[in-house]
Amino acid sequence: MALIPHGGAGGSTVSFPCPVLTPTNYTVWAIKVEANLDAQGLWEAVVPAEDAAEAIIAKKDKTARAYLLGALSEDILLQVSSKKTAAEVWASLKARFVGADRVRAARLSTLRGNFDRLIMADGEELDVYAGKISGMAAKYANLGATLSDAEMVKKILDTVPDDLFTAVAGIEQFCDVETVCFDEVLGRLKSFQERSERRKVALGGERRQDQLLLTAAQWEAQRRARVGGHDDDVGNGADLGKRGKCYYCGIRGHFERDCRKKKKEKQAEALLVDDQPGLY
Incomplete structure (x- = not known):
């Protein structure tokens, strides 16, 4: 040193x-x-x-x-x-x-390719990614070229993850991305990210409670659909085995084999046959 x-x-x-x-x-x-x-x-x-x-x-x-x-x-x-x-x-x-001009041109071309492929990885800190972009600007300057603020701003706005797209839309709407400086854009993105994190923490418990209530409501709707909407019978402990719909009369509460209407009509048909012996 x-x-x-x-x-x-x-x-x-x-x-x-x-x-x-x-x-x-x-x-x-x-x-x-x-x-x-x-x-x-x-x-x-x-x-x-x-x-x-x-x-x-x-x-x-x-x-x-x-x-x-x-x-x-x-x-x-x-x-x-x-x-x-x-x-x-x-x-x-x-x-x-x-290097000489030819080597410099080759290195500059490689550097431009690396800059074009630069993208923010999942879970990467915003400051770390911004540091990579700023580092590219220093390498450009060392080769006698310039990486403008407009190019750096466009790169970071185009490559941040989905959870920052709301902030990107706001920046593009209220700022001139051709003239705004890179540090200002970075500051706005960091401010939005920090505010979003605080909101997630603050609303975490309330969102979990809403989810539990929604689940309970869905379960209740499914239960009512299964029992046909007859809540009183469930409360009185009725036999769930007889809660089907009769395919003969269409009334719920019994099966076809226990249908009284069917039995009565069968009895009436039998009596009618007995009263008309000529049919045999």
Whole structure:
């Protein structure tokens, strides 16, 4: 970890740590190094301004170069140790890790494909997903390209899960998605998500009670349908075996074999036959 002291107000000294550059972390490393050198007033030694005095640049150059060399792994350090200025060290590193124009174009194309395929996974935190999108913007900038706020806003609005679509509709209705900044959209989505979570917790018990009541009502309707709507008989303990519908007279409460109407009509037919012997 490279450290460089920075003289602050009142003679205080602040050390700025920087991770060591490796073959895989150049993008993050470059962002931190630029911020640290700029905070110490040394960045103009790496990228001189047009009106910068050569004497001032030369005075800051040794400190900036020492900081850069101290933030390199041994194998990378040996390859740039012959560079005499901080600007030369920085340009050499950038050429190696960013590459020539052809390599840069290929990496930018790959990066665009990765951005297009980016989607929020189920259960993924909104902050984590937003961090991935912001990280893409930093990688674009490192390749000399720009990922605009409008593109980032469109990406997050198009790829959030279904439970945030209500917030997406509100943002699209009341905000100009072409000009609204990414951080504002993220803040609105987070606010909606937190409010939704609080509402779910608050209404959880009431919803369970409604579900139980609905189930009880459905059960009661099914019970009444089974017994034909005769609640009094159920209350009096009537024999459920005789609660069928008679297929002869159509009256409920007995089976066809016990139908009194059928028995009476059979008896009447028998008497009629006895009174007319000529029919035999």
